[in-house]
Amino acid sequence: MDGLEDLKRREASWEEGRAKNITFIVTEDCQLRCKYCYLVGKNPGRRMDFGVARQAVDYLLGARELFDDPSVIWEFIGGEPLMEIELIDRISDYIKLRMYETGHPWFNSYRFSLSTNGLAYDDPRVQRFIFKNRTHLSIGITIDGVREKHDIARVFADGRGSYDAVVRNIPLWLRQFPDAATKVTVAHDDLPYVKESVLHIWNLGVKTVNINVVFEDVWQPGDDTLFEAQLVGLADAIVDGELYREYDCSFFDATIGQPLDPADNQNWCGSGKMLAVGAKGEFYPCVRFAPHSMGNKRPRAVGNCADGVNANLLRPFLALTRLAQSPPECAACEVASGCAWCQGLNYEAAATDTIYQRATYICLMHKARVRANRYYWDRLRRKRGGNIC
Amino acid sequence: MLTHLLVLVDGSAPSFCHYGHDRRITELMPLAVLERTVAFAHDRRLALTYVPGREELPPEYRAVMDNTAHAAIVPAGLAGRYPDAILVVDADGNDGSAGGAAGERRQFILRLPRHRLAAMADLVRDCLGRASRLNVYLGDIERYTAADIEEYGRQLELAAGYVAAVYRQGSLPEVNIFSDRMLLSAMNNCDAGVVHLTAAPDGKLYICPGFYYDGEQPAGSLEDGITLANRQLLTLANAPICSCCDAFHCKRCVYLNNKLTLEWNTPSREQCVLAHLERNAARLLLDRLGSVPPFSRLRAIPAVDYLDPFDQIPTRRLQP
Amino acid sequence: MTDARRKIGAVTPDERDEIKVLFERKNALGELFRSLAGMPDEELAQSAIYERLVRDMGETATRFQAWWDEKSARYGWENICGCSWEIDFASGDIYICRPAAPCGEKGGQP
Numbered sequence: 001m002d003g004l005e006d007l008k009r010r011e012a013s014w015e016e017g018r019a020k021n022i023t024f025i026v027t028e029d030c031q032l033r034c035k036y037c038y039l040v041g042k043n044p045g046r047r048m049d050f051g052v053a054r055q056a057v058d059y060l061l062g063a064r065e066l067f068d069d070p071s072v073i074w075e076f077i078g079g080e081p082l083m084e085i086e087l088i089d090r091i092s093d094y095i096k097l098r099m100y101e102t103g104h105p106w107f108n109s110y111r112f113s114l115s116t117n118g119l120a121y122d123d124p125r126v127q128r129f130i131f132k133n134r135t136h137l138s139i140g141i142t143i144d145g146v147r148e149k150h151d152i153a154r155v156f157a158d159g160r161g162s163y164d165a166v167v168r169n170i171p172l173w174l175r176q177f178p179d180a181a182t183k184v185t186v187a188h189d190d191l192p193y194v195k196e197s198v199l200h201i202w203n204l205g206v207k208t209v210n211i212n213v214v215f216e217d218v219w220q221p222g223d224d225t226l227f228e229a230q231l232v233g234l235a236d237a238i239v240d241g242e243l244y245r246e247y248d249c250s251f252f253d254a255t256i257g258q259p260l261d262p263a264d265n266q267n268w269c270g271s272g273k274m275l276a277v278g279a280k281g282e283f284y285p286c287v288r289f290a291p292h293s294m295g296n297k298r299p300r301a302v303g304n305c306a307d308g309v310n311a312n313l314l315r316p317f318l319a320l321t322r323l324a325q326s327p328p329e330c331a332a333c334e335v336a337s338g339c340a341w342c343q344g345l346n347y348e349a350a351a352t353d354t355i356y357q358r359a360t361y362i363c364l365m366h367k368a369r370v371r372a373n374r375y376y377w378d379r380l381r382r383k384r385g386g387n388i389c
Numbered sequence: 390m391l392t393h394l395l396v397l398v399d400g401s402a403p404s405f406c407h408y409g410h411d412r413r414i415t416e417l418m419p420l421a422v423l424e425r426t427v428a429f430a431h432d433r434r435l436a437l438t439y440v441p442g443r444e445e446l447p448p449e450y451r452a453v454m455d456n457t458a459h460a461a462i463v464p465a466g467l468a469g470r471y472p473d474a475i476l477v478v479d480a481d482g483n484d485g486s487a488g489g490a491a492g493e494r495r496q497f498i499l500r501l502p503r504h505r506l507a508a509m510a511d512l513v514r515d516c517l518g519r520a521s522r523l524n525v526y527l528g529d530i531e532r533y534t535a536a537d538i539e540e541y542g543r544q545l546e547l548a549a550g551y552v553a554a555v556y557r558q559g560s561l562p563e564v565n566i567f568s569d570r571m572l573l574s575a576m577n578n579c580d581a582g583v584v585h586l587t588a589a590p591d592g593k594l595y596i597c598p599g600f601y602y603d604g605e606q607p608a609g610s611l612e613d614g615i616t617l618a619n620r621q622l623l624t625l626a627n628a629p630i631c632s633c634c635d636a637f638h639c640k641r642c643v644y645l646n647n648k649l650t651l652e653w654n655t656p657s658r659e660q661c662v663l664a665h666l667e668r669n670a671a672r673l674l675l676d677r678l679g680s681v682p683p684f685s686r687l688r689a690i691p692a693v694d695y696l697d698p699f700d701q702i703p704t705r706r707l708q709p
Numbered sequence: 710m711t712d713a714r715r716k717i718g719a720v721t722p723d724e725r726d727e728i729k730v731l732f733e734r735k736n737a738l739g740e741l742f743r744s745l746a747g748m749p750d751e752e753l754a755q756s757a758i759y760e761r762l763v764r765d766m767g768e769t770a771t772r773f774q775a776w777w778d779e780k781s782a783r784y785g786w787e788n789i790c791g792c793s794w795e796i797d798f799a800s801g802d803i804y805i806c807r808p809a810a811p812c813g814e815k816g817g818q819p
């Protein structure tokens with residue numbers, strides 16, 4: 001059935017659950033000053049030195065007992081990673097060479113991945129990098145939707161919107177990565193544009209839209225109603241136009257909005273299971289714990305490439321459970337499934353220096369999403385005259 | 390529920406637990422603060438435990454302290470002046486030979502810094518004859534190496550031999566690292582911040598003395614009471630690793646947790662491994678005492694094939 | 710054949726894993742080769758890496774082809790002139806594809 005197929009398609013990311021994710025924070029700088037960006041300390045000075053990257057690669061490939069996952073995704077992140085494309089290219093070459101020379105099993109199962117604001121996508125150095133790594137590369141370009149929405153949040157330092165500068169690169173990107181997906185972030189100001197933005201991105205030829213509302217404390221009274229109305233409008237457009245046959249929007253997911261069994265106690269967020277390498281060679285459980293992401297809390301490193309991973313500092317991340325960090329109302333919540341959190345924001349918003357206090361600013365937004373999902377799946381079921389899931 | 394208040398009457402009092410400090414100069418809690426502390430405990434029906442230092446306290450301090458029912462933890466050298474107090478033996482030898490009056494059995498704490506680890510079994514043996522109960526607490530766990538952990542295993546084995554001999558003779562002093570696990574059927578941990586708080590000389594309340602010495606945020610004050618946020622994270626229910634563990638006697642030391650993993654509810658590998666060496670030593674000792682009453686009536690401790698419960702939880706790997 | 714792609718068989722999970730590793734390795738060797746060309750000498754500890762790589766590329770290509778030859782013979786897969794076989798790594802299903810179809814990057818027969 002299409003409904004289940006949709007779900008399967010969305011869940012099947014490369015080597016899911018089998019690939020270690022290692023992220024290099026190659027620069028903390030970016031051309032944009034997106035309004036929802038968690039990277040509060042953007043900083044043109046801190047970029048990764050190749051020597052640091054080399055030391056990190058040597059450590060990571062050497063510590064096979066710790067990193068024994070069958071596959072690996074080497075990710076490059078910023079700031080804006082493509083501002084350091086030459087460095088990324090050099091690190092990637094070194095990774096390939098060392099995986100091969102050391103006979104590491106990851107040589108037979110790796111990917112490079114990066115997420116960019118798209119401004120430098122057609123730069124010849126970027127294109128050369130794509131050519132060299134064609135079968136091992138995935139690149140995501142962030143477009144926030146229609147020009148109005150995109151330009152509200154994704155602005156240059158002088159306040160100009162970046163829509164035109166990004167969208168001109170979409171056709172080239174789609175030629176090179178026809179299955180590419182984009183990531184959309186929704187904050188308070190862009191709520192009125194959710195529906196048309198998703199439709200617009202599909203119109204641009206990007207068939208998969210991974211979209212989420214921000215976890216931060218930005219939501220105002222009435223936002224949930226507005227959000228629900230947008231999603232209901234989008235649901236109507238999808239069902240009426242039979243767009244579900246070809247397109248995906250992660251807001252609609254048949255598994256969300258159910259109560260969770262206490263035994264279903266997994267952490268949501270992957271921090272700690274991945275590893276981010278900072279500009280100075282520090283290891284973080286995720287980029288969100290690096291200095292440039294932290295507003296009012298100390299960064300939380302879990303080691304560095306000279307001394308290796310500090311297993312004690314990593315333990316709290318790997319031991320995280322849903323219930324140990326959730327307030328009683330979440331434990332008893334009737335619509336808990338699919339209600340997400342970000343460990344980095346939890347840490348930053350917590351009353352003490354802990355990753356074990358779940359921030360629930362998105363509570364009403366999740367509930368609105370659940371209501372809209374019920375509407376969507378119900379309409380779809382009636383349209384198809386069958387049982388979706 | 391909070392039921393106890395520890396009072397650091399002198400900030401230079403030697404450590405009686407896992408925490409450490411290097412304060413040698415007397416740092417008396419001001420008398421007015423002591424009075425307010427006693428009133429604070431009285432208002433909330435908290436049982437008082439005083440922790441004075443090596444220096445004799447001025448009489449007006451003793452007058453305030455003795456005015457209410459209380460317990461005390463004192464350097465063993467002061468045994469005579471505090472007839473009912475728990476005596477702390479400093480393994481560096483300052484108070485090692487001191488104790489209660491001849492023939493008297495007292496409660497002892499043997500606090501063992503890392504550099505005296507190799508003397509542990511002998512020190513336990515020396516205390517056994519005069520103890521009604523002996524608590525052994527290791528210091529400097531944050532600096533333990535694999536070799537130290539191995540040494541601790543050896544010392545436990547030796548100490549178990551001495552304890553077994555004493556038990557066979559019919560004397561039954563409790564020794565926390567052996568008998569607690571034998572006697573317990575559920576978690577019984579330190580519970581700092583939950584069951585007890587510490588009032589420090591600065592008039593503030595702390596989760597335990599270690600938090601005061603390390604300059605951590607106070608948990609409250611005598612004026613405002615407890616202001617500590619996220620107190621639920623000090624409880625067993627919110628400690629995912631400890632919730633799956635049966636080292637019931639373990640202190641589950643939130644001070645060490647905070648120091649080594651930066652989270653109150655997450656133990657370090659060192660703490661878990663040391664507690665499991667004790668658990669396993671208790672298991673073997675109980676087997677060994679087999680038919681000796683009352684040990685014959687105790688439930689056997691099951692064998693387990695791990696030393697760190699963290700290794701048993703499915704998410705332990707860096708990537709699932 | 711009317712469809713661009715039609716299922717004609719399947720292999721076992723072990724067989725699928727075998728060709729997946731060969732496919733990944735073949736691509737990885739090819740892309741390492743592209744990288745070596747522009748790499749500074751100090752990162753190429755020994756130039757013998759070129760020879761090893763070229764030898765490895767040859768051997769991997771041979772093993773890759775041998776897998777398809779051996780499996781197609783064993784399972785008797787339909788063979789149409791101008792078409793190629795393709796495997797879906799998720800399911801282990803084998804397809805026959807017309808050249809116009811974008812079979813490309815799914816471990817297809819060369």
Ligand code: SF4
Binds near residue numbers: 330334335340363366
């Ligand atoms: S944040 Fe709200 S919607 Fe989410 S689980 Fe908690 S109570 Fe439920």
Ligand code: SF4
Binds near residue numbers: 407408580597598599
């Ligand atoms: S938390 Fe408890 S066990 Fe740990 S040092 Fe403090 S009082 Fe001792």
Ligand code: SF4
Binds near residue numbers: 634639641662698
């Ligand atoms: S051994 Fe470790 S997991 Fe068990 S109670 Fe002690 S600290 Fe917790």
